[in-house]
Amino acid sequence: MNRRFLAGARSGFRIFLPLSIGLIPWALVTGVALTSAGLSVVEAMGMNLMVYAGVAQIATLPLIVAGAPLWLIGLTALALNLRFLIFSAAIAKGFHDVPLKLRIPSGYLLIDGVFAVCTERMLSVRDRHWRFGYFLGPSLWGWGLWQCFVLTGVLGAGALPQDWSLEFMATIALMVILVPLSKNRAMLVAALVGGVSSVLLRGMPLKLGVIVAIVIGIIAGFVAGRVLPERKEA
Amino acid sequence: MDGIWLWISFALVSMATHLPRGSFIVLGQRASLPPAVQGALRYAPAAALAAIVAPSVFVVDGAVQPFNPKFAAAVVVLMIALRWKNPWLPFIIGMGVLLGLRKGLGF
Numbered sequence: 001m002n003r004r005f006l007a008g009a010r011s012g013f014r015i016f017l018p019l020s021i022g023l024i025p026w027a028l029v030t031g032v033a034l035t036s037a038g039l040s041v042v043e044a045m046g047m048n049l050m051v052y053a054g055v056a057q058i059a060t061l062p063l064i065v066a067g068a069p070l071w072l073i074g075l076t077a078l079a080l081n082l083r084f085l086i087f088s089a090a091i092a093k094g095f096h097d098v099p100l101k102l103r104i105p106s107g108y109l110l111i112d113g114v115f116a117v118c119t120e121r122m123l124s125v126r127d128r129h130w131r132f133g134y135f136l137g138p139s140l141w142g143w144g145l146w147q148c149f150v151l152t153g154v155l156g157a158g159a160l161p162q163d164w165s166l167e168f169m170a171t172i173a174l175m176v177i178l179v180p181l182s183k184n185r186a187m188l189v190a191a192l193v194g195g196v197s198s199v200l201l202r203g204m205p206l207k208l209g210v211i212v213a214i215v216i217g218i219i220a221g222f223v224a225g226r227v228l229p230e231r232k233e234a
Numbered sequence: 235m236d237g238i239w240l241w242i243s244f245a246l247v248s249m250a251t252h253l254p255r256g257s258f259i260v261l262g263q264r265a266s267l268p269p270a271v272q273g274a275l276r277y278a279p280a281a282a283l284a285a286i287v288a289p290s291v292f293v294v295d296g297a298v299q300p301f302n303p304k305f306a307a308a309v310v311v312l313m314i315a316l317r318w319k320n321p322w323l324p325f326i327i328g329m330g331v332l333l334g335l336r337k338g339l340g341f
Contacts, residue, residue, distance in 0.1 A: 050248040051244065064247075083282055096262055115279060171290045194288075
């Protein structure tokens with residue numbers, strides 16, 4: 001622990017704090033889903049600690065409960081998590097000088113919101129301590145928030161309101177992160193093409209359309225970055 | 235499914251989550267990608283966010299419906315996020331618009 005690490009952690013936390021509330025409804029929904037599937041509190045929280053990925057948990061749960069073959073459960077989870085392979089590759093350079101014993105828990109903590117918020121600084125800031133703090137601060141906050149609210153969902157499954165469209169708060173959080181990213185023209189192209197492709201490919205099994213859409217969006221952004229004259233970021 | 239199989243399934247889903255997440259971060263220098271690919275991956279956050287968000291805004295019950303309460307709320311959220319720096323405003327007003335349309339006007 002040193003001062004630069006703490007300064008980085010504080011900056012990352014401050015940026016992520018308002019966006020992190022988008023995690024709360026998702027965590028509650030996940031907790032309710034785990035309980036509704038018939039898991040005990042220990043089983044639900046055990047899965048939650050081991051997996052720490054809402055989409056993969058909710059999607060594999062019906063398969064697990066129905067006694068589906070293990071290979072199908074594993075493949076489903078892998079398909080839903082393929083995007084993390086892309087995220088890991090995109091942010092890896094920010095960890096090149098971080099020791100292995102810290103890189104392993106960093107992988108565990110890598111979630112969508114933190115990736116989207118932290119990547120740019122992770123790739124551009126030189127100070128290793130500040131940079132790692134900037135990742136770890138929001139990551140640990142997101143982890144704690146997630147565990148607390150999944151537990152709340154597990155314990156309060158019967159008492160929570162079902163029809164308040166709270167899951168839309170996660171969509172709002174992701175949009176708020178997306179807006180500043182898209183001020184550069186090539187980034188905007190990547191976002192538009194990625195979004196449209198994802199809607200068009202929604203019929204693909206196991207949400208694979210999302211992965212294909214991300215790849216198409218990345219390629220479109222890359223091409224646009226080469227072709228379009230670079231305008232200074234607003 | 236009970237007991238040990240349940241925990242084996244959890245361990246499997248855990249591996250299927252943390253191998254992709256850890257992959258390049260943990261391997262580090264030993265799996266460095268060509269510079270062109272690294273350059274292209276700069277676009278990963280924007281492409282991924284849009285790919286995750288777009289279906290939840292435009293798709294209702296499996297069909298594309300451009301004009302729906304979520305779309306109206308999303309437009310308002312975008313305008314607020316472009317105009318003001320306040321981080322809480324998009325949540326308050328976005329949810330207000332969505333719930334107002336759904337509960338108040340019955341969409």
